[in-house]
Amino acid sequence: MPELPEVETIVRQLRRQIIDRTIASIRVFWPRTIEGNKTEFRRRLCGLTVAGVWRRGKYIGVEGEDGTFFTVHLRMTGKLVGALDTADRRHLRLRFTFTDGTKLHFVDARKFGRLRLWPCRGESCPGLGPEPLCPETVRRVLKHLRTNRPVKSVLLDQAILAGIGNIYADEALFLAGIHPLTQAAVLNAGQQELLSRSVPRILKLAIGRRGTTLRNYRTLADQSGGNQEHLNVYGRTGAPCFTCGTPIERIRINGRSSHFCPKCQRSGVGRQ
């Protein structure tokens, strides 16, 4: 569910909420929520005073004063909330109680979300590509790609760039005027440049709007995102393109829906 902008929004709020607080107890309602050794997870985290909260790709990282580090991945429907409402109650998977009595709940309808302990921050989340928030980075990555995979698949590959999901991949490709099936290695210099700018731009705009809420996503403060009002292609199958009026199409690429304007995004097609 949440992609980089949603996770970034949550992390910013989490910093204000839990830094300098000490975990008093942890209650687990769905054991598979914790990856790895559950006993050690509990042992290392109880008594932990939170020193920092970080984002890496779609991971939330929490660091203790002693360097203890754990991550939260929300996957499709996970969320962190301070206050539980009635609907959340049945999907409660884990609860942190802090020494001052405040609580942090991990709620996750589909049970895909995971918490995991790491040896330290530096050893967490191995295999993730660089952050896609500045054009320089995206430019460098695109330039060195030697793959025939569709550019849409490449954008979704967390080992290549970390944090882009299905919504923002589609939106960035629209902004760059590139067809999602275009083979990554055949993007010319101009297309690489357009995509290098559009990926960070789309993500930063979405962060500024606190992310995109389509159904489940809520911020820590239980707010909706605002970016869903600004989507050009995602979820707009059959609706007219805002630029040219052509109906937006949907196809499947690697099992994921891809939305695009067949007229504005002809670039790259038929020239592979």
Added chain:
DNA sequence: AACAGCACCTGTAGGC
């Protein structure tokens, strides 16, 4: 290497 298919899970929307 890279793809499809499936697994993990539950909820919701739409068709009949």
Added chain:
DNA sequence: TGCCTACAGGTGCTGT
């Protein structure tokens, strides 16, 4: 109303 199907913002595994 109820049943059935398709689909969902993610990732990881297996087989080909």
